[in-house]
Structures are given as C-alpha cells and as structure tokens.
Amino acid sequence: MRQRMALTSRRPSVPITELEHSAFCKPEDELPSKPLAEEMAVNVRWQQIPSEYLHYTAEELDLRIGEARSKLGRSVTILGHHYQREEVIKYADFQGDSFLLSREAATRPEADYIIFCGVHFMAETACILAATHQRVILPNITAGCSMADMAPMDDVDDAWADLEEVLGPGGIVPITYMNSIAGIKALCGRNGGIVCTSSNAKPALEWAFEQGERALFLPDQHLGRNTALEMGISLGEMVVWNPFRQLGGNTPEQLRAAKMVLWQGHCSVHTRFTVSQIEAARELHPDINIVVHPECPMETVQAADMVGSTEFIREMVNSAPSGSKWGVGTEVSLVNRLAINNPDKTVFCLDPVTCPCSTMYRIHPAYVLWMLDDLLVGKVSNEITVPEDVKRDSKAALERMLSLP
Numbered sequence: 001m002r003q004r005m006a007l008t009s010r011r012p013s014v015p016i017t018e019l020e021h022s023a024f025c026k027p028e029d030e031l032p033s034k035p036l037a038e039e040m041a042v043n044v045r046w047q048q049i050p051s052e053y054l055h056y057t058a059e060e061l062d063l064r065i066g067e068a069r070s071k072l073g074r075s076v077t078i079l080g081h082h083y084q085r086e087e088v089i090k091y092a093d094f095q096g097d098s099f100l101l102s103r104e105a106a107t108r109p110e111a112d113y114i115i116f117c118g119v120h121f122m123a124e125t126a127c128i129l130a131a132t133h134q135r136v137i138l139p140n141i142t143a144g145c146s147m148a149d150m151a152p153m154d155d156v157d158d159a160w161a162d163l164e165e166v167l168g169p170g171g172i173v174p175i176t177y178m179n180s181i182a183g184i185k186a187l188c189g190r191n192g193g194i195v196c197t198s199s200n201a202k203p204a205l206e207w208a209f210e211q212g213e214r215a216l217f218l219p220d221q222h223l224g225r226n227t228a229l230e231m232g233i234s235l236g237e238m239v240v241w242n243p244f245r246q247l248g249g250n251t252p253e254q255l256r257a258a259k260m261v262l263w264q265g266h267c268s269v270h271t272r273f274t275v276s277q278i279e280a281a282r283e284l285h286p287d288i289n290i291v292v293h294p295e296c297p298m299e300t301v302q303a304a305d306m307v308g309s310t311e312f313i314r315e316m317v318n319s320a321p322s323g324s325k326w327g328v329g330t331e332v333s334l335v336n337r338l339a340i341n342n343p344d345k346t347v348f349c350l351d352p353v354t355c356p357c358s359t360m361y362r363i364h365p366a367y368v369l370w371m372l373d374d375l376l377v378g379k380v381s382n383e384i385t386v387p388e389d390v391k392r393d394s395k396a397a398l399e400r401m402l403s404l405p
Contacts, residue, residue, distance in 0.1 A: 036366040045142045046362065047382075053366040058087065061365040065091060068372035076375060077111035078368070079104060079126070081118040082310050083331040083360045088117050091368060097310045098122040099178050099197050102129045105136070113137060113380070115371055117363045119145045123384040124182040128394050136384045139367035143359045145179060147295075150265035151219035153183040155243040160187060163216060163261070166252045172214040172261065175204055179267075180219050182386045182394050189396035196401060198294050198309035201227040203404045214258060216241070219265035226294045226301050228260045240264050270295035273329035275303045277350040281327035285346070291316055292329030292350070300329065310334065317347055333360075 037054035040046050056064070069076065069091075079101040080092025089095060094104045098118060102125040105114045114136045116123040123138045130136060163172050174193035176184045185195055192211060196204035205227055208215040217224030221240055228238060238260040241248030247255065248264075255261065273296045281288055291306040291313050301307045306316060310330065317326050317338045325346040328335045332349045339347040374381045386394070 036364050047141045065369050074110045076113045077108050078115045082334045102126040105130050119143045121148045127386045128391050138382050139371050140362045141382050143362045146268045172216050173208040173212040174216045175208050176218040177220050182390050186390040186393035189393035194400040195397045216261045218263040221262040223294050224262045267295040269331050273300045278303045285325045288325040290327045
C-alpha cells in the first residue's frame with residue numbers, strides 16, 4: 001500500500017510545463033511560422049519526430065496535409081482549440097474550447113479518428129465522451145498543461161484522504177475545473193462531485209453547496225476564488241490547499257470553518273495579466289473596454305470591466321459595435337485572431353510581451369502531417385486512452401454538469 005505523504009510537509013516542486021512557459025515569449029506582436037527544426041531550437045521538450053518532417057516549409061506542409069486529408073476523407077476529424085496558432089487552427093473542422101470540442105467529437109460518429117489539436121487533458125476528455133470505436137490522437141505528446149500538472153493524482157488522493165479524516169465522509173464536495181486530468185474528474189464522480197467549465201463555474205458551485213456545506217475546488221485557485229466572490233462568499237471563508245504542506249498548510253479548525261478549499265494551482269498564461277497592464281491600456285485608450293478570463297488573479301478581474309470564459313470573450317468582441325476598443329486578458333493566439341476577424345475595431349492583448357500557451361504552441365503543422373501520414377499506412381500514433389473505470393466515474397461528474405439548468 002502506498003504510504004500517504006500529505007500528513008508531512010514535502011519539498012515543493014514546480015511542474016516542468018510551468019518552467020517552460022516563457023520559452024516562446026517575445027516582444028513582437030506575431031509568432032511567425034517556422035520550419036519545425038527552427039522551432040525546436042527553443043529550449044523545451046519536443047516529441048521526437050521523423051527527420052523528414054523537420055524542414056518542410058509552410059507551403060509544403062499545407063499541400064501535404066491537404067492531400068492526406070483528401071485521401072482519408074470523413075474517417076478523420078480535426079478539432080482545434082481557440083488557443084492554437086493560426087497555422088494549425090486553419091485545418092480544424094471545428095473550433096472551440098476544451099469541452100465544446102469534446103462534445104463535438106461525440107457528434108461525429110463517422111470519424112474513426114479524432115486528431116485533437118489541444119493539450120493532453122482535452123484529448124482525455126474527448127476520449128471519455130467519444131464513441132467506443134473512435135480513437136483520439138494528440139499530435140504532440142508533450143502538449144500538456146501546467147495547471148493540470150499542478151494537481152497530480154497522488155497529491156489529490158492524499159488531500160482527499162486528509163479532508164475526509166478532518167471533515168468526515170461527505171464533509172466536503174469536490175468540484176474540478178475541466179482543465180484537470182481524467183483521474184481527478186473520476187474522483188469527483190465517485191465522491192458526489194461535479195466538473196465545471198469557466199462558463200458554468202457559478203451554477204456548478206451553487207449545485208455543490210446544495211449537496212454540502214463546503215467545496216474543494218480543483219485545480220485553479222483563481223477561477224474558484226473569483227467565482228466564490230461573485231456568489232458572495234468572503235475571502236475569510238476560503239483557504240488555499242498547498243499540497244506540499246501538512247493539511248495543505250491549514251489547521252483542522254480552519255478547514256472546518258471554511259466554505260471553500262482552493263487547490264493551489266493556476267494558469268501560467270492568465271496569471272501574467274495585471275492591474276498595471278489594465279491601467280496602462282486605460283491611459284492609452286480612455287474609452288477602452290477591458291475583458292479578462294476568470295483564470296486571471298482576483299485583483300485583475302476586479303479591475304476589468306467584464307470577466308468571462310473564452311466563448312464569452314469571443315462573443316463580446318465579435319458583437320461589439322464598429323470602432324470600439326478592446327483590451328483582452330487571455331491567450332494571445334485567440335486575441336490576435338479576434339483582431340484579424342474584427343478589423344473595424346481596436347483589439348489587443350493586455351500583456352505587452354507576446355506569450356502564447358507554450359504547451360499548446362507545440363502543436364506544429366508538421367506534427368499534424370505526421371499523424372495523418374501514419375493513418376494513411378494504417379498506423380495510429382500518439383493515441384490517448386483512459387481506463388474504463390476512470391471513464392465511468394468521470395462521466396458521472398460530467399453528466400452532473402450537463403444536467404445543470
């Protein structure tokens with residue numbers, strides 16, 4: 001039996017995906033496409049790829065991907081997350097956030113193969129929701145998520161055991177953000193909990209409080225805190241769970257008094273957005289609209305005019321009147337796409353340093369072509385699978401979310 005480690009403090013560690021986040025940051029407004037060999041010069045982990053794919057130009061990749069897709073027909077569908085680079089998103093049959101993409105996969109039964117241009121936890125969710133005959137492929141297996149990596153399963157299992165020991169069975173309801181590994185979704189499913197997205201975090205949290213007096217929110221402390229504040233829960237009723245400290249750095253009395261236990265995780269992209277950036281944007285454009293994602297820190301959210309999910313941000317900018325100005329606090333690839341699609345408006349990223357999601361950015365068109373070429377010869381590479389018991393329990397938590405009014 002594995003010895004529990006949450007009862008004693010442990011040496012803190014930082015996920016490698018967090019350490020690598022700044023690798024693609026640059027002061028320019030654009031991240032031009034380069035042959036994969038040049039991009040691999042950036043000091044991050046890259047999945048090894050056959051050498052023939054390293055030096056293709058953008059034009060060669062475009063031609064070969066088109067030819068492969070024509071041969072494979074409807075047996076393959078490509079899904080593209082909003083944060084993907086332009087050079088990849090153009091191949092997507094459907095664009096959306098992580099959950100919308102996973103649901104879309106389930107509506108395409110004719111597709112035997114789903115190439116998910118996103119990150120690992122998204123491909124896992126697609127696997128959970130896809131039909132049994134469908135196989136989910138992640139073009140670059142190193143495309144992870146620093147937030148999801150901040151809540152490894154052993155740490156969460158230990159925390160849950162400690163919380164049950166202090167609060168008793170049923171003393172706290174687990175709720176996990178979609179941006180988490182499948183095992184955490186399964187833990188929520190087994191223990192009467194629920195999954196949420198940034199669009200429905202508030203109704204999901206309201207549901208959780210109908211089930212019990214406390215909630216454990218995983219893995220993004222900022223989304224949990226911002227949502228709880230919107231519901232009228234005070235900061236004094238929240239505690240943060242640090243997995244490297246005994247009882248998360250809390251006393252039993254603090255845990256019993258809390259309404260919200262926030263896992264100490266965050267998004268490497270959205271924590272870059274600051275109040276000073278908002279102030280600078282307002283000074284430059286006094287009539288600007290500031291909209292940010294709820295994964296941003298509390299102070300940033302409170303200084304903004306509007307806060308909402310990726311889909312909310314897209315809708316606000318796309319439907320805004322001509323001539324309006326928008327400072328946006330979310331991933332730069334999406335912001336740049338909004339600017340391109342709304343030439344009659346001023347749209348820019350609040351962060352003056354261009355920092356794309358470093359794991360999402362590893363989905364280069366060369367990896368997409370590699371996956372397609374393998375399918376042409378009957379080989380499935382980089383398949384993402386989820387054990388059947390984890391699928392079952394995860395679906396229970398996802399179905400509770402889908403039943404929300």
